[in-house]
Amino acid sequence: MNKNIQLQDLGLKGYKETWEYQEELFKGVVDIKIRNRREDANLATPNYFLLVEHPHVYTLGKSGDLSNLLLxxxxxxxxxxxxxxxxxxxxxxxxxxxxxxxxxxxxxENFFTDIHKYLRFLEEVIILTLEEYGIACGRSEGETGVWLDVGTPFARKICAMGVRASRWVTMHGFALNVNADLGYFDNIIPCGIRGKAVTSLNVELGVEKVNEQEVKEKILKHFADLFAAKFVTS
Structure with a gap:
């Protein structure tokens, strides 16, 4: 079981080319698993973690409703x-x-074979990260992601999540609002959920800008701890 994860910070990169790159890495891992099964081989499967910032883009999941895009x-x-x-x-x-x-x-299969647990762990990574900034947050029943003031009229989402998995290999992931322009969320019904707001870490802290590199380091620390993994850079 390979618990090393190859970390790549892609900086600012277009959504389409990043998606294609994800698909390339994803296929590479799946192909190794297929070969292992067919040839009774025991080749180690790699793990990757991409960090990225995208130019303005809206994405719709496979079960999503196009009417939730208001533009x-x-x-x-x-x-x-x-x-x-x-x-x-x-x-x-x-x-x-x-x-x-x-x-x-x-x-x-390098960690645990449970998609529900995987999603909860992703949420926990963000919850633990935000707690380091004094932000009390948690989960909203039936709604994936990380929320503030759940169960009140002021509930607001700070981190969206959506994943795909095949043969226990994952792709896609999470998007944490750190210094986000929240006006862009006015053009959609976020995650198809009406009547709930969206927020960003800088807004919650009442500051103009949060150090994003510092946030990334905290995310990676909590991910490594929860998954008992080690990040490596090539």
Missing amino acids: SEKQLEAKGATFYKINRGGDITYHGPGQIVGYPIVDL
Whole structure:
């Protein structure tokens, strides 16, 4: 069981090329697993963790409702945003500058074979990270992601999540609002959930800008602890 995870910080990168890169890494891991099964081999499967920031983009999950995007094609262009229908779970979400996006492409057979546990662990990584900033947050029953003031009229989402898994290999992941322009969320019904707001870490802390590198380091520390993993850089 390979518990090393290859860490790659891609910086600012377009959604489409990042998605294609994810698919390439994902296929590479799956192909090794297929070969192991067919040839009774015992080749180690690699794990990856991509950190990235995207230009303004809206993505719709495979079970999502297109009506939750409230912009026409021309309005998207006017806002400098793009749109993609993709193969993760969940409905519609926004990615953009000031957001930390994490894509773990891991073989869960190196860790544990439980998708529900995997999602809860992803949420816990973000919960523990935000607690370091004094932010009390948690889960909302039946709604994946990380929320503040759950069960009150002021409930608001700070981190969206959506994953795909095949043969226990994961892709896609989480998007944490750190210094995000929340105005872009006004153009969608986030995750298809009406009547609930979205927030960002800098807003909750009442500061203009949060150190994103520091947040990334905290995320990686908690991920490594929860998954009993070790990050390596090539």
